Structures are given as C-alpha cells and as structure tokens.
Amino acid sequence: MDWNNYLNKKIECACGREHSCAIKHVAIGVNVIESLLEYIKEKGYQHVAVVVDKNTEKAAGEMVYAVLEKGEIFFDKIRLEADEIIPDEITLGNLIADIAAETDLIIAVGSGTINDSCRFISHKMKIDYFIVGTAPSMDGYASDVTPMLIHNLKTTYEKMGHAKAILGDVDVLSKAPMRLITAGVGDVFGKYICLTEWKLSHLITGEYYCEFVDGIMQDALKALETSLDGIPSRNTKAMGAIMEGLVLAGVGMSYVGNSRPASGSEHHLAHYWEMMFLQNGQEDPLHGTKVGVGTVIALLLYQYAKKILASDKAFPQPSFDENIWIKSIKKAYGISAPGVLSLEEKVHKNSDAAVAKRLAVLQQHREDFIKLAKALPAPEKIIAAMKKIQAPYLPKEIGVTPELLKNSIVYAKELRNRYGILQLLFDMGELENAADCVCKQIEQYK
Incomplete structure (x- = not known):
C-alpha cells in the first residue's frame, strides 16, 4: 500500500472539509523495526522512553532495545507490570511517574491499551510518540481518538494527536496470540454497522457525513475479507x-x-x-x-x-x-x-x-x-x-x-x-x- 496517498498531505474533499492526518510514517512489512533509527534521526530525538508490558517486551520490545542500542540512542525502559493493563487513571499515573521530564519521544510497544495510554500521555505531556504494533488486534493505531476508563466510565477523548510513526513487522504480527488476531477481525467487522449508522444519522439528524471517508473504511473491510483464509495459518x-x-x-x-x-x-x-x-x-x-x-x-x-x-x-x-x-x-x-x-x-x-x-x-x-x-x-x-x-x-x-x-x-x-x-x-x-x-x-x- 502506498501510504503517501493518505499521509503528509491535505485533501480538499467534496464533502466540504479539508482532510489531513499528522502521521509521518507507516511501515508494515518485513524487518521494519529497523526503520526506527531513520525516523528518530530524522527528527533528532535525544531521550527516548520505550513502554512495554511483560508480553510485548518479549514480542517486540527486545528487538526495539537492540535497534536503539545499535544506533546509540539513549533510552529508558518502562515496563508496565500488571497482569492485565487497564487504560485507566492508575496506568496513566504510572506512566507519568516513570517518564523522565527530559523525554522527547515515547515508543509504545504493544497494541490496544498500551497504544491508547501512550497517546493520552503523549498529548498531555506534549511528547511525540511512535507505536510498534505487536498484534493486528484493533483499529486505533492511526486514530487520534483515545478510549479510556475514567471514573469507572468508558470515556472517549477526541483530537488527542497521532503517533508520528506506526511500525508493523509482519513476523511479529503473525506470532501474536490468535485471540489478538481474531480481535482485530471483530473490530473491522464492526464497520458494517457503524458505516450504516453514519449514513442513517446523516439522514435522520443531519449529522456530517463524508462519502470519501466511507470509501476508505470500505477499503479496510475489503482488506480484511480478502485475508480471512490466511488467518488460521498465520500467513x-x-x-x-x-x-x-x-x-x-x-x-x-x-x-x-x-x-x-x-x-x-x-x-x-x-x-x-x-x-x-x-x-x-x-x-x-x-x-x-x-x-x-x-x-x-x-x-x-x-x-x-x-x-x-x-x-x-x-x-x-x-x-x-x-x-x-x-x-x-x-x-x-x-x-x-x-x-x-x-x-x-x-x-x-x-x-x-x-x-x-x-x-x-x-x-x-x-x-x-x-x-x-x-x-x-x-x-x-x-x-x-x-x-x-x-x-x-x-x-x-x-x-x-x-x-x-x-x-x-x-x-x-x-x-x-x-x-x-x-x-x-x-x-x-x-x-x-x-x-x-x-x-x-x-x-x-x-
């Protein structure tokens, strides 16, 4: 996929709005974690915080450490120790406490909760962040929307900023637990409902609707449908x-x-x-x-x-x-x-x-x-x-x-x-x- 069609540009749309996405780089393929050095040196980051949990550290975190050490990039390891990481005030508090004040880049290694939590912290602390995906488990990698559990209520925060780079190494992704892979499938299947409801709300309430963006989401559905047969074999x-x-x-x-x-x-x-x-x-x-x-x-x-x-x-x-x-x-x-x-x-x-x-x-x-x-x-x-x-x-x-x-x-x-x-x-x-x-x-x- 040519990500230049979607990133680093402004799109004047027939819907009347101008579309843009602040993500600089998307790399999905073989050995893409090596690209970290190029992206870090491009912006000149000096102090990196790598956020992992005990599972994602093994899946890709150690690879990230090795790449950063090879490039002589200074970094702190921040490992979330809970057996189940919940995107709530406790997780956010732990991250704020552990991320050094001089940090200028967060590298989130994981998928849903780690990505959402690091995006939230990135926005609040005004620090750029990258995401190294460890499973094709959810559609929030490129989103600027962050769902969190705050005061016991599922709360969605909008306009929280983007990861500057998204990396998905297919060898890492293919080794993810199957329940994480199938979760990604479930998340994409939900698009059948939400796209229908977007059109429905446009008809009934006059809510803004964009046919171009609808088409992008349909492309995401097609990408899934053509890949289903390869999932059981982890192709x-x-x-x-x-x-x-x-x-x-x-x-x-x-x-x-x-x-x-x-x-x-x-x-x-x-x-x-x-x-x-x-x-x-x-x-x-x-x-x-x-x-x-x-x-x-x-x-x-x-x-x-x-x-x-x-x-x-x-x-x-x-x-x-x-x-x-x-x-x-x-x-x-x-x-x-x-x-x-x-x-x-x-x-x-x-x-x-x-x-x-x-x-x-x-x-x-x-x-x-x-x-x-x-x-x-x-x-x-x-x-x-x-x-x-x-x-x-x-x-x-x-x-x-x-x-x-x-x-x-x-x-x-x-x-x-x-x-x-x-x-x-x-x-x-x-x-x-x-x-x-x-x-x-x-x-x-x-």
Whole structure:
C-alpha cells in the first residue's frame, strides 16, 4: 500500500472539509523495526522512553532495545507490570511517574491499551510518540481518538494527536496470540454497522457525513475479507493486509476528527459489557472480540427494525418518564451512573421533543432505512467468518449472560450522544421488545 496517498498531505474533499492526518510514517512489512533509527534521526530525538508490558517486551520490545542500542540512542525502559493493563487513571499515573521530564519521544510497544495510554500521555505531556504494533488486534493505531476508563466510565477523548510513526513487522504480527488476531477481525467487522449508522444519522439528524471517508473504511473491510483464509495459518501476507486495513480505518477516523466512521451501536454494546465486567471483577475479553459479538447482535437488531418499518406500523407518541429512567440507569450502570446521567442532562437526547423530531424525519425515510438494512450482511455471514477463524460470535462465549445482554441492548446507547439502531428503536418505543426478541434469537445459534 502506498501510504503517501493518505499521509503528509491535505485533501480538499467534496464533502466540504479539508482532510489531513499528522502521521509521518507507516511501515508494515518485513524487518521494519529497523526503520526506527531513520525516523528518530530524522527528527533528532535525544531521550527516548520505550513502554512495554511483560508480553510485548518479549514480542517486540527486545528487538526495539537492540535497534536503539545499535544506533546509540539513549533510552529508558518502562515496563508496565500488571497482569492485565487497564487504560485507566492508575496506568496513566504510572506512566507519568516513570517518564523522565527530559523525554522527547515515547515508543509504545504493544497494541490496544498500551497504544491508547501512550497517546493520552503523549498529548498531555506534549511528547511525540511512535507505536510498534505487536498484534493486528484493533483499529486505533492511526486514530487520534483515545478510549479510556475514567471514573469507572468508558470515556472517549477526541483530537488527542497521532503517533508520528506506526511500525508493523509482519513476523511479529503473525506470532501474536490468535485471540489478538481474531480481535482485530471483530473490530473491522464492526464497520458494517457503524458505516450504516453514519449514513442513517446523516439522514435522520443531519449529522456530517463524508462519502470519501466511507470509501476508505470500505477499503479496510475489503482488506480484511480478502485475508480471512490466511488467518488460521498465520500467513504473513494476510497479517500485513489485516494490519494495513486496521491502520487505514484509523486514518479514516483521523480525517473526520472523531470515531464516528469506526464506532456505532456495536461499540456501545462492547463498552457497556466492558464496564460491567470490570465492575464485577470478571475477566474482560479483548475490545475487538466484544465488538465482533456486538456486530452480530446489532445485525439482528437491524433485522427487527426493518420488519417494523416495512409494516407501516404507526409510531407511538413519545412519553419519556425521566424519573423512572434515572432509577433504571442507576440500577443498570451502578457506580458508572453519574457520568451517564450527566450526559443526558447536557444533550436531552431522550426528551419527547428530540424523539418526536427524529421520528418525523424517520417517517419520511422509512424506505431509505429499509435499503440500508438490506445492504447489511446477514448475521449468518459474519458468524460463518468468525467460525472459520475460531473467534467468539455468541455473547455467552465471552461471558455475557442473557440478563447482561438485555441490559446492554436497552441501556448501552446512553454512553454516547450518537444516533444509531439503539436510539432508533428507543424512539420507536420498540427497544425493550427488540431486546427480548434478539435475546431469544441468539439462543438459537450454535
């Protein structure tokens, strides 16, 4: 892939915006970690902090150390010691404490949590950072969006800056645990939902939409689809193609300035599950793994909504009871409820006036919704692909109980003010019915 088509340039787009991405270098291939020296010397960095955990140090960190020593680059080793690294205040505090004041470059060696945490610190401390990927596990490598768990609430921080260089050595990527590789597949499959919801929100709420960026995200999906057969054998060409697709998805987010092209209702479900797992002290599956399962659930919800809208059933009059809703949120979110309640106080997305306004527009676009829903893949197609690579596709496979699944369908939309299938079903007065229906449907899949 010629990354010069996407980086280090400004693109005047037909959408009316100018797109750009601040990443200087992307190198995905064989022995690309050697490129670190060239990139470091190009900018003249003098004091480097290499951030690893005990797994990523073995996977690629020691290779990074060797390259830096060979080039006589001064660096500190910062190893996060926790068995499970969580992107929260504790991890951020440890990094701030360990990174020397004179550091002018952070090299993050890892994937999801290490990348997100180092981006956050890079932005706050105004220090450039590179990322050496150790697994094709998520689409955040090239993003300037950082999801963190702050005050027990999954919070997305936008415009947090980019890695100046992204390196993905295909030999390292191909040796990643298979669960990390399949998590990347799940994260990309989520694009079916979020791209549909981006178009849907453009129709219903007038939200900004860019066909050019949509096309970039579709290219990321194609890169994945053409590589699926090579995943079980850990084919390096397939690993490179998946990594390229994941980085490309991040570039698309960067062009827009938020996560809209890459995150929709499937991510809301995943984030809700994550919060509940952490609150209950349960093992939390990988982000992309949750997104893959969330994609199957979202596809079933689209099928449900399509039937309702095709039936010409009249929409009910909105009747939002805020007091009952507040009690439900406190029960559904536990210690995370204050952040959710605060969001609704600011945006009033559930108010009768807001719902009525959206329903009036939806009434005019019933056929458009049906077309969008028909264009989505059948849940069975995604399930077949996940089976091929032995990835989870059912909620129960990742510890999501029927009760948690229903709660997530009904309440996960409250995490963001972002229109999608969950808000649409709420507006139509069908969200609880849809949750019951999908919970029964998913039990029938083997």
